[in-house]
Amino acid sequence: MKPAAFDYHAPRTLEEALDLLAAYGEDAKPLAGGQSLVPTMNFRLAQPEALVDLNEIDGLFFIREGERGLHCGAMTRQRAVERSGMARKAAPLLHEAMPHIAHAQIRNRGTIGGSLAHADPAAELPAVAIALDASMYVRSVTDARWVPARDFYVGLFATAMEPGELLVEVAFPQPRPRSGWAFEEVARQHGNYAMCGAAAVVELSEEGAIKKARLVFLSVGEGPVAADQAAAMLVGERPTATALRAAAEEAATKEIDPVGDIHAGPAYRRHLARVIGERVLTRATARANEAPLL
Amino acid sequence: MNQTIELFVNGKKYSRSIEPRLLLCDFLRYDLGLTGTHVGCEHGVCGACTVLLDREAVRSCLLFAVQANGREIATVEGLGEGPQQMHALQHGFWEMHGLQCGYCTPGILMSLVPFLEENPDPTEEEIRDLLSGNICRCTGYQKIVEAVQLGARLLRETSN
Numbered sequence: 001m002k003p004a005a006f007d008y009h010a011p012r013t014l015e016e017a018l019d020l021l022a023a024y025g026e027d028a029k030p031l032a033g034g035q036s037l038v039p040t041m042n043f044r045l046a047q048p049e050a051l052v053d054l055n056e057i058d059g060l061f062f063i064r065e066g067e068r069g070l071h072c073g074a075m076t077r078q079r080a081v082e083r084s085g086m087a088r089k090a091a092p093l094l095h096e097a098m099p100h101i102a103h104a105q106i107r108n109r110g111t112i113g114g115s116l117a118h119a120d121p122a123a124e125l126p127a128v129a130i131a132l133d134a135s136m137y138v139r140s141v142t143d144a145r146w147v148p149a150r151d152f153y154v155g156l157f158a159t160a161m162e163p164g165e166l167l168v169e170v171a172f173p174q175p176r177p178r179s180g181w182a183f184e185e186v187a188r189q190h191g192n193y194a195m196c197g198a199a200a201v202v203e204l205s206e207e208g209a210i211k212k213a214r215l216v217f218l219s220v221g222e223g224p225v226a227a228d229q230a231a232a233m234l235v236g237e238r239p240t241a242t243a244l245r246a247a248a249e250e251a252a253t254k255e256i257d258p259v260g261d262i263h264a265g266p267a268y269r270r271h272l273a274r275v276i277g278e279r280v281l282t283r284a285t286a287r288a289n290e291a292p293l294l
Numbered sequence: 295m296n297q298t299i300e301l302f303v304n305g306k307k308y309s310r311s312i313e314p315r316l317l318l319c320d321f322l323r324y325d326l327g328l329t330g331t332h333v334g335c336e337h338g339v340c341g342a343c344t345v346l347l348d349r350e351a352v353r354s355c356l357l358f359a360v361q362a363n364g365r366e367i368a369t370v371e372g373l374g375e376g377p378q379q380m381h382a383l384q385h386g387f388w389e390m391h392g393l394q395c396g397y398c399t400p401g402i403l404m405s406l407v408p409f410l411e412e413n414p415d416p417t418e419e420e421i422r423d424l425l426s427g428n429i430c431r432c433t434g435y436q437k438i439v440e441a442v443q444l445g446a447r448l449l450r451e452t453s454n
Binding site (some may be wrong): 001004005007008010011034038039042043079088103104105108189190191 | 296
């Protein structure tokens with residue numbers, strides 16, 4: 001099918017874009033990379049009255065180091081992050097997750113902000129953002145605020161943003177000393193939506209015990225699912241195989257709520273969460289052991 | 295309301311008045327008559343409509359033609375002059391039987407052009423990873439992988 005007609009605006013500045021979004025309210029959609037929005041328009045699942053195309057706003061394309069760590073403009077292409085040496089160093093978990101996002105041809109166009117704001121429960125970036133304690137910079141005509149990633153996701157394809165608000169930037173804190181990370185997912189074919197995936201961050205104390213842990217899943221709930229009980233179980237523990245497996249088991253049995261589809265039923269997704277959860281915790285711990293103390 | 299766009303396709307300048315909802319793939323096929331770009335799934339999954347936008351492979355079914363205003367597009371028509379002067383990649387596909395019905399081939403070729411510029415001597419695994427973004431229902435991919443390997447070799451030889 002083909003999209004229904006819409007008003008098309010391609011502002012050159014963020015201020016113009018925010019004015020347009022305020023004027024249209026819920027009737028306008030911001031157009032970032034379009035790799036999720038345009039398919040839904042092609043099938044007429046979405047028929048916005050207007051599109052506010054952000055692709056001409058130069059100020060939204062950047063990767064730089066700043067006071068909150070690695071800052072990415074919302075329109076930064078996923079491919080640009082994948083190719084960025086700065087991103088690999090400053091946000092290695094983010095960098096490791098990039099090749100799992102669809103295909104190169106999609107990442108050439110898809111954006112960091114678009115994926116984060118779309119809040120697809122099968123998307124990699126929201127889980128990574130929570131695992132890294134990232135924060136989102138949200139603007140409207142009248143307001144500007146930083147929202148912690150954890151508070152940004154409020155349900156199925158739902159975020160804390162109000163109509164008229166736009167995600168303009170995201171910041172990923174620098175890795176802590178003696179911390180490690182890992183990302184993994186299982187899809188029927190590389191590039192397909194994952195049946196389950198997980199991001200982990202593990203920080204060790206000087207004595208080698210777990211000081212802080214993060215384990216966040218995708219595709220097993222209404223949004224990214226932070227397994228906080230599992231993470232809390234690990235704090236203060238030695239990172240033994242038994243402890244890591246018990247945490248993954250806790251997460252997979254009690255903290256996720258997978259819905260089945262034709263590719264994988266809930267039981268299989270739980271199984272994947274157990275296996276992938278253990279793997280990412282194990283790899284993250286191994287990397288934390290190799291990481292410099294300071 | 296129609297908008298006028300100006301863009302380069304395969305090095306040639308075009309100017310057209312179009313509706314904003316017109317997809318780039320349909321613009322290429324219906325407004326410019328460049329039917330080498332094929333339309334398969336219309337939601338970015340099959341890869342048949344892949345073209346280059348400013349030298350990067352993108353899905354032309356997920357772009358509006360208005361977004362290509364002022365940009366450079368390359369389609370399969372720009373690769374070789376014709377059967378007697380095929381692009382090295384096309385020669386690879388011809389020689390190794392890298393296609394049967396050919397519907398997916400233009401998208402695969404356009405995905406490969408920037409891939410091989412960045413990585414002229416890819417491993418089989420890297421080739422298969424790249425091809426994961428293009429669906430072929432005829433070949434089972436083995437012949438396509440061999441075609442890419444030959445095409446990449448021919449490209450390396452001509453660039454030396």
